[in-house]
Amino acid sequence: MLEGLGSPASPRAAASTSVVGSSGPAACPPPSAPRCPESPVPRRGGMRASVPQKLAETLSSQYGLIVFVAGLLLLLAWAVHAAGVGKSDLLCFLTALMLLQLLWMLWYVGRSSAHRRLFRLKDTHAGAGWLRGSITLFAVITIILGCLKIGYFIGFSECLSATEGVFPVMHAVHTLLQVYFLWGHAKDIIQSFKTLERFGVIHSVFTNLLLWANGVLNESKHQLNEHKERLITLGFGNITTVLDDHTPQCNCTPPTLCTAISHGIYYLYPFNIEYQILASTMLYVLWKNIGRKVDSHQHQKMQFKSDGVTVGAVLGLTALAATIAVVVVYLIHIGRSKTKSESALIMFYLYAITLLMLMGAAGLAGIRIYRIEEKSLDESKNPARKLDSDLLVGTASGSWLISWGSILAILCAEDHPRYTWYNLPYSILVMVEKYIQNLFIIESIHREPEKLSEDIRTLRVVTVCNGKPVASSCLKSGGVAGDVAPRGRDMPPAAKGNVCMREGCGKEEEKQEESSWGGSPSPVRLPRFLQGNAKRKVLRNIAAFLFLCNISLWIPPAFGCRPEYDNGLEEIVFGFEPWIIVVNLAMPFSIFYRMHAAASLFEVYCNI
Amino acid sequence: MLEGLGSPASPRAAASTSVVGSSGPAACPPPSAPRCPESPVPRRGGMRASVPQKLAETLSSQYGLIVFVAGLLLLLAWAVHAAGVGKSDLLCFLTALMLLQLLWMLWYVGRSSAHRRLFRLKDTHAGAGWLRGSITLFAVITIILGCLKIGYFIGFSECLSATEGVFPVMHAVHTLLQVYFLWGHAKDIIQSFKTLERFGVIHSVFTNLLLWANGVLNESKHQLNEHKERLITLGFGNITTVLDDHTPQCNCTPPTLCTAISHGIYYLYPFNIEYQILASTMLYVLWKNIGRKVDSHQHQKMQFKSDGVTVGAVLGLTALAATIAVVVVYLIHIGRSKTKSESALIMFYLYAITLLMLMGAAGLAGIRIYRIEEKSLDESKNPARKLDSDLLVGTASGSWLISWGSILAILCAEDHPRYTWYNLPYSILVMVEKYIQNLFIIESIHREPEKLSEDIRTLRVVTVCNGKPVASSCLKSGGVAGDVAPRGRDMPPAAKGNVCMREGCGKEEEKQEESSWGGSPSPVRLPRFLQGNAKRKVLRNIAAFLFLCNISLWIPPAFGCRPEYDNGLEEIVFGFEPWIIVVNLAMPFSIFYRMHAAASLFEVYCNI
Structure with a gap:
């Protein structure tokens, strides 16, 4: 939970990091001491607390x-x-x-x-x-x-x-x-x-x-x-x-x-x-x-563009409308009589099963697109992103707990009314969908925006340090690929000093060097319909659809449509109190998961 | 919980990290391209998984x-x-x-x-x-x-x-x-x-x-x-x-x-x-x-030396003996009759209060010694150490929960039998002692062993890279201070390539450079009796004492001496079931805390 804040490296320490692995055709050119005259003298003790x-x-x-x-x-x-x-x-x-x-x-x-x-x-x-x-x-x-x-x-x-x-x-x-x-x-x-x-x-x-x-x-x-x-x-x-x-x-x-x-x-x-x-x-x-x-990481300004996501948006909005209808009907019917309750439950399960299957398929498609276009991830230090990933996996555990409870209850119960069988695929799909969706989101937020990668390629050969062109890739390779150079001139001194000490530019670097220095551009194996803008469009449709679906799935439990209570089977198997305790402990995380996933997907959408 | 494994940087990426902050008297000499001919050509895709x-x-x-x-x-x-x-x-x-x-x-x-x-x-x-x-x-x-x-x-x-x-x-x-x-x-x-x-x-x-x-x-x-x-x-x-x-x-x-x-x-x-x-x-x-x-971090071999820790060991062994006696008496008396139970509880509380006060004092003394000798910590990446710190703080929360429960019960109960009042200082001390002890242990495991710091100073001026002396501090400042250079020759190529990319040598580096390059050795402000070996001896006594005390405090709850049950007050205030659930959930962490703290203190002892 509590982690070292890491990387407290002084500008000078990084500056002197210059052992060169020089054998091999793809090696860096020897660094010709590219100094940046205005880079800072660390203030003596200025940044140090007493503890x-x-x-x-x-x-x-x-x-x-x-x-x-x-x-x-x-x-x-x-x-x-x-x-x-x-x-x-x-x-x-x-x-x-x-x-x-x-x-x-x-x-x-x-x-x-x-x-x-x-x-x-x-x-x-x-x-x-x-x-x-x-x-x-x-x-x-x-x-x-x-x-x-x-x-x-x-x-x-x-x-x-x-x-x-x-x-x-x-x-x-x-x-x-x-x-x-x-x-x-x-x-x-x-x-x-x-x-x-x-x-x-x-x-x-x-x-x-x-x-x-x-x-x-x-x-x-x-x-x-x-x-x-x-x-x-x-x-x-x-x-x-x-x-x-x-x-x-x-x-x-x-x-x-x-x-x-x-x-x-x-x-x-x-x-x-x-x-x-x-x-x-x-x-x-x-x-x-x-x-x-x-390092003063140049963060690409997120843009919200709504063009070309008609399919995703329409499907998502349909899901949202369906959800609201289902919740209203559910809340009216549940608890009125035994048959009305059962029909409400069956309706809810059928709706949720359909939605979860679509979401799982969309997530899988997204992951597949990422896998075809092999590209390593940006794993630099970023507390906000790390928290996002941890929360996704951590809060999903809450609903996994409930789902396992339902599955166990179905397997162990002595008699099974018809509606309880719908609960089995529903519970399994809840687990699978979250598993897939987390993979998709975590991969998405760890990918660099497309535009930046382009910038890198342009900046590869000549990097400008303080106005003078230097034939070295120093700036680039110190920061995460492409984050620093464009701001070389107007960067504040304190940030600039830290530029070269970011970890994590590794694989990306290596790969690009192989293609640009080694002279063999790596073949992009994407099918033609999935290249460039088309690929981006598909991914944005997926993100938009998943975003709206997560909002949809947030609504039922948040507003009292909780089949985990009304289903009754779990309460019979585990006993009323133990099951209520389990649901009450796990449900808040499950609800938060949906909202948090929606938020992450919105970010993903804007970054694609 | 789940964290990015970070720093997947290729050797070459680090090698080209060479922007120099050169203004100011303490700047690094310009790196004269110190190449290590045998540093590896990254195997194409060799280290890359498909995912x-x-x-x-x-x-x-x-x-x-x-x-x-x-x-x-x-x-x-x-x-x-x-x-x-x-x-x-x-x-x-x-x-x-x-x-x-x-x-x-x-x-x-x-x-x-x-x-x-x-x-x-x-x-x-x-x-x-x-x-x-x-x-x-x-x-x-x-x-x-x-x-x-x-x-x-x-x-x-x-x-x-x-x-x-x-x-x-x-x-x-x-x-x-x-x-x-x-x-x-x-x-x-x-x-x-x-x-x-x-x-x-x-x-x-x-x-x-x-x-x-x-x-x-x-x-x-x-x-x-x-x-x-x-x-x-x-x-x-x-x-x-x-x-x-x-x-x-x-x-x-x-x-x-x-x-x-x-x-x-x-x-x-x-x-x-x-x-x-x-x-x-x-x-x-x-x-x-x-x-x-x-990086192939040269880990100082831990040595278990038992000389000069008589005071700590004797005090600690006394505590251990007292604990065993108290537990035996407690288990014999508790539950026999009302008066016998009460006397057993009072005995336990008095014993624990004494022990916890001594432990708290020892911990404070240790922290004080560290604070006098101002020295920044090694914050490099180290999963084992990070887990140790997180577990200490995380598992301590378990016993904090129980302690707050006791305190709340004492404050809210309607009538207070005499023995319950001993519970108040006991519960407060449990919290305070863990707070202090965690600080002491976490600071201890983040300090570099004394010997290494000496090595760094010797290695500062001339660093040998592949047999040739190079007037640069490249190797040193890339890895964590002093970890690499001594093994320069016999290092395996894969490790060597990665040498210059470790984060986290910052403050230590900066400080040493101030003293060695700036020419003003920082004054060590330790009182004479706390310098060098004497200081080390005091710290080792503290660690030995705390180690044995933690073993002591592991025994009572592990073997059934649990005043949180027998005390009765909490059960009256919270109700029997809720309190039993709280204790059963929190106690395992509380017990594990003691064993884990003992293990960490053993490591601290060996490293001092």
């Missing part, structure tokens, strides 16, 4: 974890109705955490604007525009949710403690300032006062994670209650169906308004949950970037 | 996770007595996994010995001697455990399924071959057939993790049953105390022998658990190393 990097990291991460487990325990205590621990204790704790984060953010923003003229390093990969856009959207809904909660508090003010009124107000303020903070500073690479800032950022990460866990818990309790109500309607008296009710013990003054508000709150929770987790991932990347030495 | 590194990693890690969650679900099903899932299903699954791993290991070992003459890269940091030693010790005990289980099966053979006899036999064979495998191949850096080998290694990692989880579950069930028996003795009828009994429904032929065997099994489980987790960490490092490009 070494690794230690400061451990100090802060341990602090964050301790705060986090404390919060988790309070959440657990509330969830299990622990004696003496009320909701107000939990809210007090969360409010205190938010207040602390607010103060820290204010200090940081104030300090930053005071030192505005100082050159600040930025990680161009972090806090992408679309990410900040979507977080703003979710934040707006979170603030609306806050307003509804305040209304709820006013309605029930007789019998609610003051903390339940303070919490939403504080949460709204916190959301506002945090979005402002993320817009301005998500790309920062903090270099000064590292220890203090590290504590602030990690505190923010775990505060958001706890707010996420709080949202998830509220949502789960709500879903569970709805499920129990359905069971009661269907007449299952044998399962322990005590509603876990947290509604206040007094009357709300305008009753209809209150009911509307309570309902509204639960429709907005999924967005709040996404907001919190997105914020914490952005802050985590900020934390990983503290004290990092980066 | 890119990152993709192969994702392919295999996803496979591993899917197998793992399937196993977890079977374990859960068995634990909650799911309908239709018996112990034999679980054991079948585990046996199949072990068989698969066995076949893979045989294939790998066979292939390795067939290609023995090929040069093989090794990661000198992985699979240290003491690690292999301790794994062998634990493996021997695991095999004894296997024999006892076979005896148990024979005794109850009438009513046990065949799988319960096959499983221990297979487990013993698996253990034997795996230890042999780890002795011979834990240091391997696999470069060929990467995809197939990646699947094999990740399969082995997760097989061992599942065997670990299986051991933990058995042990937890046993502990829980013992706890429930005590509660029944003490007359707590209000808590649901249904024994979760898995003893067979028939009689064992020689009854006394059978009882002895059942008891023996539970005393050996803790060692089996440690064996499985150790094996999986070693295999994980092997997996992380697949396809890695390393």
